[in-house]
Amino acid sequence: MAPPLSKILETFDNQYPDRDYTIEIVCPEFTSVCPKTGQPDFGTLTINYVPEKKCVELKSLKLYLLQFRNEGIFYENVTNRILDDLVAALHPRRMTLTAAFNARGGITTTVTATHKAEVHGK
Amino acid sequence: MAPPLSKILETFDNQYPDRDYTIEIVCPEFTSVCPKTGQPDFGTLTINYVPEKKCVELKSLKLYLLQFRNEGIFYENVTNRILDDLVAALHPRRMTLTAAFNARGGITTTVTATHKAEVHGK
Amino acid sequence: MAPPLSKILETFDNQYPDRDYTIEIVCPEFTSVCPKTGQPDFGTLTINYVPEKKCVELKSLKLYLLQFRNEGIFYENVTNRILDDLVAALHPRRMTLTAAFNARGGITTTVTATHKAEVHGK
Amino acid sequence: MAPPLSKILETFDNQYPDRDYTIEIVCPEFTSVCPKTGQPDFGTLTINYVPEKKCVELKSLKLYLLQFRNEGIFYENVTNRILDDLVAALHPRRMTLTAAFNARGGITTTVTATHKAEVHGK
Amino acid sequence: MAPPLSKILETFDNQYPDRDYTIEIVCPEFTSVCPKTGQPDFGTLTINYVPEKKCVELKSLKLYLLQFRNEGIFYENVTNRILDDLVAALHPRRMTLTAAFNARGGITTTVTATHKAEVHGK
Amino acid sequence: MAPPLSKILETFDNQYPDRDYTIEIVCPEFTSVCPKTGQPDFGTLTINYVPEKKCVELKSLKLYLLQFRNEGIFYENVTNRILDDLVAALHPRRMTLTAAFNARGGITTTVTATHKAEVHGK
Amino acid sequence: MAPPLSKILETFDNQYPDRDYTIEIVCPEFTSVCPKTGQPDFGTLTINYVPEKKCVELKSLKLYLLQFRNEGIFYENVTNRILDDLVAALHPRRMTLTAAFNARGGITTTVTATHKAEVHGK
Amino acid sequence: MAPPLSKILETFDNQYPDRDYTIEIVCPEFTSVCPKTGQPDFGTLTINYVPEKKCVELKSLKLYLLQFRNEGIFYENVTNRILDDLVAALHPRRMTLTAAFNARGGITTTVTATHKAEVHGK
Amino acid sequence: MAPPLSKILETFDNQYPDRDYTIEIVCPEFTSVCPKTGQPDFGTLTINYVPEKKCVELKSLKLYLLQFRNEGIFYENVTNRILDDLVAALHPRRMTLTAAFNARGGITTTVTATHKAEVHGK
């Protein structure tokens, strides 16, 4: 998967930067492809973050996630990859990404990763 | 949206100011308008606060929220705006506002903001 | 509402005073009257306490709550009033009262108040 | 409410007219205004129909329902009115409209009306 | 319980008498008194009817049901009594009343009664 | 188990014999003993009947069911036995008894039996 | 899978042969093996029958189903096979077997088969 | 979408053709593309059929449905199209296809179509 | 209730004493008798403990709980009594007993008690 993926993400200015508040975005229609079997994977992404100067624009987020529709990528990597891309675009005070994938072979997998800005206290 | 909005809010005296207790108000019928598309947004507001001297009168709260019915305002801003208006009217010891908006384009957004009074300890 | 209300509450001796244990009582059939409109309010009371020397007898608790059936009293006040009456009768180590009232005008209200005994450490 | 309301409804040709099949559309974000109190009502509309030559276009349906947002109209009438408008636009073989309105004063109301085409047998 | 109870019920004209449609009203806050023990009973009433010339006005229905708040009456009788009163006031084409009472002594009771107009076919 | 069991059942007169209406009684706390293992069985009994001249009095029903608490009896037999006893006491127009027993060895059993009065048409 | 499987099934006499009543047995812990992949399948069996002269003894039923634990057999065949074995052992008036298998590859399968005795009317 | 799509479907012989039994297959991970907006649609397909001589092989069904992943097709058409393809491959005695699509613009759509074989009685 | 009750409890050796791990046992079929009314009480016991040298054997636990079936004992006392008996038999590092009793008179009671071993740190 090529690097320009995160360029699709658009942001808008946080109008309330003086307050630590939380934005949670749930995307139950995420789908990518298993790199081993070539079969599609399905899951629900939950993005939870405290914005610094930027908030993510939802339509661009949808288009960004759509880029994974036909990409082959493992559960653990897609979770960390999306977190990295969102952190690069938003520089949030804190962000947690949870990716809950549908059962395969009777087994369900959920991956959760968190980023914290180093400078911002609390 | 003009400033007189918060003037609609009425309060009554907290009869138990010596005790830190919590009032949670859930409004599942909140609706405003998306400033980009002009389409209505729907969501559930949850107001959770510890009163100081004032409690919010419920009928006036309903009328206040009704003012947003035909206003165009973004998710993040409507949440912080309502929190600011309620804090200005009630000066609560602590207040958290959670606004859970219905799915648009398969994506659900919840915004949570908290205010704490500076003087009051604990 | 006259003061003799709490006289209805009966207690029995806590047989295990050496242990901090919790008793939770849920009363989903609480009803009082709105002092403004004269219409009945309905709600669920949850009493959660650590007994000191006394436990509340359930039949007397039911009769006590029944006294509010035709009384006009606001949500915030009924919650604090019942907590005060129970604390006066039981002197519990800790007690939390949660009153979750049914929706009125599309708005639901829950009031939660806590009492802690001053002497008893933990 | 003026008659041009139903003109907003657009249709597209049913590609499988030889088969009796069912289309169910659920709109959980319907809102109108109570003509008595001026307060907003909220409800879920469920449209279930067997198309003849026409199917309803979903975006135009959404715009049509949006016309009721600031109209004052009773539960029973809004249900029959929408059914009449949809029947006039689609001439379906069979259509049932269910309108489930949120609780007011602790009372919930659901209105269900059905239209059957006279000519089409089964 | 005296006969003037049903006089409280108000009606309004059915605007769509040519169509057989259904109105379902759910009242989850019904309460009366057990004539044996004097203790309050609680239950949910569901009224489902096809109107002829009259529909029941909801506020008057609420006031009517409120009359039972302090009346002593058995489950089976209260159900049939309310059905009789509503039929007398509305002369509906068909009406079913379901009264689901909360558990007493670990036993839950639901009573269901139906009235059909004799003249009206189908 | 001796025959006098059903003598415990008390009845009261059906005040609305001209109407076919349904009474459903759910008893989720039924318990008897497995005649093979001597271990207790637990289940939920649902009694659904149309009364003729008699309705069952709930307190006596509870006492009647309590008689099985320490009796050894198989699922299929307890269901038919209770149905027979209730039919003998009430002579209902129609009665269905459903006994849903808790899982044993990972297997759940529900027995359902119906009695219809021979004379009463419908 | 060899024929002696059904020999494990034991029965006991139906004590109420004069009445058509229903016995429903739910076995949520059924497991067999996919003949193609060698991987285990899991599912819930629901057996619903009206007994003639015989009822199935539950412990023997459990042992019978246990025989499939390491057998390779397709969904459609295991359902019809078990139905055939139970019919041969019980000669019920009517029996329906539903086998709901857990998802494989994101796809869930439920097979339902019914047997009716030819002689017995209704 | 080109005609060879249905060629992917593989079948196996029904081993119990003498019995009318039902196979229900639920596919909660169906996705296609909206031909108007180019955005992906998501939904749950439920296939319910009585086999004649052929049953559908599940892995081939999964591959067949996968062909729609990047195809633009309307809700109503995709439902009827898949039903036609499955009927052509299996010639079932009866088949119902239900396609429940996720909400778009706050509106949910479910399409249900049924095919019955002309020759087979009952 | 006589002291030999706890003698029924059997234990087996904890094979992993070096690790603090938790065993939770849920018994939804607990029943005793109300000492006041003589009527049976029903509830769900949840035992959660960290074993030291001993684990409780489940069949003996079941027999132990069965001893309360016909004993008259109050909610608060039965909870503390069972905790004491289990602690005496197992000497666990930590044990919490939760007893959730079914509603009586529309009121539900849950009692929770905890024991911690004094020596064992964490």
Added chain:
Amino acid sequence: MAPPLSKILETFDNQYPDRDYTIEIVCPEFTSVCPKTGQPDFGTLTINYVPEKKCVELKSLKLYLLQFRNEGIFYENVTNRILDDLVAALHPRRMTLTAAFNARGGITTTVTATHKAEVHGK
């Protein structure tokens, strides 16, 4: 059960070792055999871990768990055994294993064990 069991477990390299992130794997189809009765046990395993250098490959995990299908082993031991095997294969920073077994004799058991790496701080 012989030691080579854990040799089946395969791993792949953690691509994001610099970040503490969590992988949760749920296996609702675990089955082993009770060593006392020879009857199968069923349960749901939940594995929650923070990877160090290795992640567990899911297909090998499934094959590993399949080894217990016909093994006789107690609840407490199977939980600790699987945790030990996974820790030996993955050397995770933290791992918790929860095994929730289905009810036997009306009693449900859940065992939870945790391993923490000694070196890795947090």
